[in-house]
Amino acid sequence: MSEKLMISRMGASVPDTIWVQGRDLCTELLGKIGFAEMTWLELTGELPSKAQTTLLEAMLLTLVEHGATPMAIATRLTYMGAPEALQGAVAAGLLGMGTTFAGTAEGAARMLYAGLKDAPADADISALAKAIVDRELDAKRPIFGIGHNLHKPIDPRTPVLFAIAEQQGYRGRYVALIEAVAAAAEARTGKSMPVNATGALGALCCELGLDWRLCRGLAVIGRSVGLVGHIAEELRNPIAKQIWMRTEEEIARSIAIADAKQEQDA
Amino acid sequence: MSEKLMISRMGASVPDTIWVQGRDLCTELLGKIGFAEMTWLELTGELPSKAQTTLLEAMLLTLVEHGATPMAIATRLTYMGAPEALQGAVAAGLLGMGTTFAGTAEGAARMLYAGLKDAPADADISALAKAIVDRELDAKRPIFGIGHNLHKPIDPRTPVLFAIAEQQGYRGRYVALIEAVAAAAEARTGKSMPVNATGALGALCCELGLDWRLCRGLAVIGRSVGLVGHIAEELRNPIAKQIWMRTEEEIARSIAIADAKQEQDA
Amino acid sequence: MSEKLMISRMGASVPDTIWVQGRDLCTELLGKIGFAEMTWLELTGELPSKAQTTLLEAMLLTLVEHGATPMAIATRLTYMGAPEALQGAVAAGLLGMGTTFAGTAEGAARMLYAGLKDAPADADISALAKAIVDRELDAKRPIFGIGHNLHKPIDPRTPVLFAIAEQQGYRGRYVALIEAVAAAAEARTGKSMPVNATGALGALCCELGLDWRLCRGLAVIGRSVGLVGHIAEELRNPIAKQIWMRTEEEIARSIAIADAKQEQDA
Amino acid sequence: MSEKLMISRMGASVPDTIWVQGRDLCTELLGKIGFAEMTWLELTGELPSKAQTTLLEAMLLTLVEHGATPMAIATRLTYMGAPEALQGAVAAGLLGMGTTFAGTAEGAARMLYAGLKDAPADADISALAKAIVDRELDAKRPIFGIGHNLHKPIDPRTPVLFAIAEQQGYRGRYVALIEAVAAAAEARTGKSMPVNATGALGALCCELGLDWRLCRGLAVIGRSVGLVGHIAEELRNPIAKQIWMRTEEEIARSIAIADAKQEQDA
Structure with a gap:
């Protein structure tokens, strides 16, 4: 043994x-x-502490609900197929909380921890930020936690989260660094690239001293609440079968159009 | 369309x-x-309301952590195999929150709702309880939410949960019914069969007016916190590989003993 | 220990x-x-044996692919969210293989095993079938494995599966019983209620002597192939984002219509 | 729309x-x-073709069963907790088929495709291999598909898989490259580093022209068979509860030893 x-x-x-x-x-x-x-x-x-609780609650709340996300749709479809096992429907939804949706907070936290790891207390945050932005953009990599397709010009969650952090004494160097990263990215690209909610969450994970690998865990915890919520609504007003039927109809319609076009072209 | x-x-x-x-x-x-x-x-x-929040919090807290459960072990083993996808490790653990562990609160809530569905305000709770117990035991079915293998003579969570419910004005007819069911079961069997934590949770779901099918959802939400907690500890002090290795060793040892015995018997 | x-x-x-x-x-x-x-x-x-292999292959093939099912949609949406973890996308799809879709083969096998458990070799299959049909319909329960919403008047898979079973020497009493159940159900209801594919699969599980609880396992094995297939197509031609976008659009459209109607009614 | x-x-x-x-x-x-x-x-x-089928079958067979793996343990524990949902137990096991276990075949295939992407037909395979090995080891990265903790001096599956590939006309440049990578790694490190089964599978995925991202899909398909097999054995002879109990016992024993030692040291 x-x-x-x-x-x-x-x-x-x-x-x-x-x-x-x-x-x-x-x-x-x-x-x-x-x-x-x-x-x-x-x-x-x-x-x-009370401050840590307040900040953690705001972070968790941000992650609970975003409407008919791919995760919520997967949960509802799975619940229709296996109503005997609510746990499986929630699990199916959580499985979509991967790099595309939850990975950016994680990536931002990792970047911020690495950026300040060996930095002295009086480090020049702007210079550190510029170095990060140059390194990432030179390598043609996206910068985690900056910019948003929908929420423009700013992500409305970011100032609220940072204000709560400030009230609770947790607006520190990691928040400063991500804001400086956003500024440096805007300066270099000439585009508006504000800190988004996942960037804010990543920075606050760092402020709270949580392992960057647990950022995704917070997302999973918050979203589990949201997915059970979607099942609760599905019990009151089921839509899963319609989502399925419309998808099948749309595929059939698309194939018919594509095939007709191909025939026409021939 | x-x-x-x-x-x-x-x-x-x-x-x-x-x-x-x-x-x-x-x-x-x-x-x-x-x-x-x-x-x-x-x-x-x-x-x-504040009362609903307080009661819900106590219920959720009860469901978070029970040590090295099958769910926690599944989460740790899965995280070892797929560290790129924390969401999958949590999902693997949640998948074990089925009828064996989470189904009893659900079953208790369903039984209690059904038991009081058509009962008048002044119904004789003891008589209703006796009818339930007789029906279930005559059919040789277990009664959900009563008795516990480990927590004897009482499940220590039950009086705490019911006290919080009382303070918040939510100790009502469903709590009375499950307590009467426990008393009727003890009277009929002569064995100690107190209300266990899942019975208490089922009764409190009813007091809060939640769909009995969402009892399992509360279990999933609470346990998602616990499973992320196990991953946090696994990051600090990994034990998954040892669980695996010891299981393999124990199986090899058992086969050797069984085969030696069989040879000896031959 | x-x-x-x-x-x-x-x-x-x-x-x-x-x-x-x-x-x-x-x-x-x-x-x-x-x-x-x-x-x-x-x-x-x-x-x-060769015969068992041939029959099992036909059964597995039946379960692989049914187009844009809820399971395939869940797999594609999950893969979009977590492309780092293909295993999670397949798992999300498999989680929908529950009572709604896979439970009927299982239920049919269980019913057929129970129906012939104590029956002598010369039992009157028609009488056994009539007793089953009367028991289930009197209790207002659906009969597993009979009838189909889409495949009418017959499910085209059933005669093919039974023909393969006959060629391989596995068309025995369980197939006879489910066919007699279908006949008895038609006689009692006056409606066309042929054996469907899940009924055929359940009967063939019995003919092969497999535990009825493993029927769902065959469905999971077969469908895992289909779900990896959907990921293969998603890699060539992604549609997950469109499924998501159209669902969001349709929900927004539906809410607008419902709210306009409510306002009009007020 | x-x-x-x-x-x-x-x-x-x-x-x-x-x-x-x-x-x-x-x-x-x-x-x-x-x-x-x-x-x-x-x-x-x-x-x-017949050759593709034969090779694919050998590859799938290699992936089905490895005894009491973390995946098999997770499946059995989950089935104990949620016997109503066999699909969830299989999903829980599949979720462990991540980078640790299935990622190496994927990584090997990706490396081999990249290595020969722009190589002319008469490229010097040995030189290509040396370049790969130098690049990976200089960056202190592990080389996918080479070496094995248990199977020494060679992984017994590799020569069998490559012999089948040769018989079927599929032992081509990718197999040559991974063999050359193994030889170059041995030459540089002085250690025995033969091609392991995941390296062989990765190379054969390339020979068959499959997307490297589908390597993990083959692992998931093969393993789904193995995990249903473990449930079949669990139905005949359950061991999940013992795995759980022994894990709890071992943790309690370890804590007692650690605490006693700490007290002694104090």
Whole structure:
């Protein structure tokens, strides 16, 4: 048998209580802390300050609901096919929270951590930002957390999130760096490239000291609420079958048009 | 094209804001409500009262963390195999939140709703409970939400959850019914069969007026927090490979013992 | 430590080979058996006869592809969101293979096994079938495996599957029973209710002696091929974003119509 | 409404048949082609030659079963938690087929395609291989498809797969390149670094002309068979609960040892 110890201190059940992160669920947590505090406790092993809770709540709220996203559609279609297993429908939706949608906050946090890793306290943030922008654009890579297709000229969530961070004493160097990155990108490209919500979330993950790989975890937690919400609406007013039928109809229509065109061209 | 309207009012994005349940995310929700309130808003389309929030938070907290559950193990093993996709690791764990673990709260809520559906305000709860118990036990079916293998003589979460419900004005007929069901089951079987946490959660779903099919959704939401927590710990101190290796070793050891025994018997 | 042995004989890796079901992958299986034979070997621990292979292949083929199903749509949308994790996109699609789509073959197999469990060799199949139909319709339950919304008057797959079964010597009592169930249902309802493909698959699972709970497993195996196929087409010609955009547009259009109508009515 | 056509030609159902890739399922496919041929048809839209089928079958077989892998354990634990949804248990296992386990074949195929993309027919394969090895090792990156922890000195699957490819006329430049990469890596490091099974699979994907992103799809297809196989064995002889219990016991034991040691040290 392997000799290495296999240690996890997340929690344990004993006959007269449940231990969670070294705390008694029944006497120390239930009725004493809120859901966002519990989230912080799970992520870090420590209870959060009021400021950390407030900021984390705003971040989680931002991630819950965006209407008929690909994730919400996948959840509804899956629930129609497997109503016996709500957990599978939520899982199907969460599986779309990958690099396209959740990866940018993660990428922004990683970039910001790396950018300030060895920087002295009095580092020139603008110069650091310019170096990042030049490196990424020279390599023809997109800069995470900057610009948005729909939300123009600014992403309305960013100033609100940063204002909450400021009130709570968490508007620090990472926020400054992403703002400087946005400014440097605008200066170089001549285009409007404000910090978007995923950039703001990535910067705030850094301010809170969370591992950049957990940015995607926050997205998953927030979106799980939204996807259960979509199932709740689907129970009241189902639309999954219509989404399916219209997709089939549209494909049939498109094929007919394409085939007619091809015949005509021939 | 189908003519039936395809309506969903969960949310929508426009250039200058994001609408969630008919509310402006940036001006009405961020920094104004907490994560549990957002959960209620998503489930029902309405903002909760303070009492509803407090009760929902206690319910969600109960579902977050139970240590090295099958779900947590599945999440850790999956994260080891696919670290590029945290969302898949959480999804793998959520997929185990089925009838065995989450189905009992759901079953209890369904039973309680059905039990009081046509009951007058002054119905004899004890008689209703006895009828339920007799029907289920006569059919040799288990009664959802009663008894526990580990938590004896009582499940310590139940009195805490019911006390919070009482403080918030939500200890009503559904709680009374599940307590009467437990008493009737004990009277008939002569065994200790107290209301367990899933029974308590099922009853409180009913008190809050939530669809019984959403009980499993609350479990999924709560557990998504716990599973991201397990990934956070796995990042700090990985144990997935050891779980795998020990399982392989134990299977090899078991086969060797079984084969040696068979040879000996031959 | 638990003392119970933990035995699995599916396979094991050693330095110079891989054992699969007690056979040497490299010298006994690779290049010696086909993919369907491997499937049978995994399900049963034994290599199949030629007849079993032929029948299983026809069954699996039936399950692979049905165009733009809810499962295929979920897979494509998920792949768009998380292209880093093809496995997650396939998983999202498979999660829709539940009671609505795959549950009927399973239900048919369960019904047929139960129907012939204690029946003597010379049992009156028609009488057994009539009893099943009366029991289900009296209880207002649907009969699994009978009737089809689209494929009328018959499901074209059924006669082909049964003909292959007959050629291979596997058209036995379970096929006879489901055909008798269909006849009895038509006699009682006066409507055309032929055996559909899921009914045929359920009956053939029984003829092959497979556990009825594995019917859904065959559906999952077959559909995994189809869903990877949809990703292959999505790589050549992506449509996921259009499915998403059109769904959003249609919801916005529907809300506008509904709101205008409501205003008009007010 | 968007004007872009939304075309998918995978399949469609009409009352009297099912079309799959432009072929009539009932008259052209059922009983006419095998499961591996159907897989090829789904991936490419064309029926395979006998040689392509034989090679694809060997590749798929290699991916089906490796005993109590993390994927198989996740599937079994999930099935215990949610026996109502076999599809979820298979999905949970498939979610672990990520970069750690399936990513190497993909990475190898990508590397081989890139390596020969602009190479003339008479390119010096050894020189190309040396350049690849130098580039990867200079950047301290691992080389995909080379070396194995367990299978030493060679991976026994590799010569069998390459022999089948040779018999079928598919041992071409990509196989030559990966063999040359292995030789160059051995020459530079002085260590034994033979082509492993994932390297062989990656090379054969290239020989067959499949998109490198579909390598992972083949792994998912093959493994779905293996995971349903594990559920079949779990139905006959369940071990999931023991895996869970032993993991919990081992964690409790490890914590006790660690805490005792810490106390002793204090």
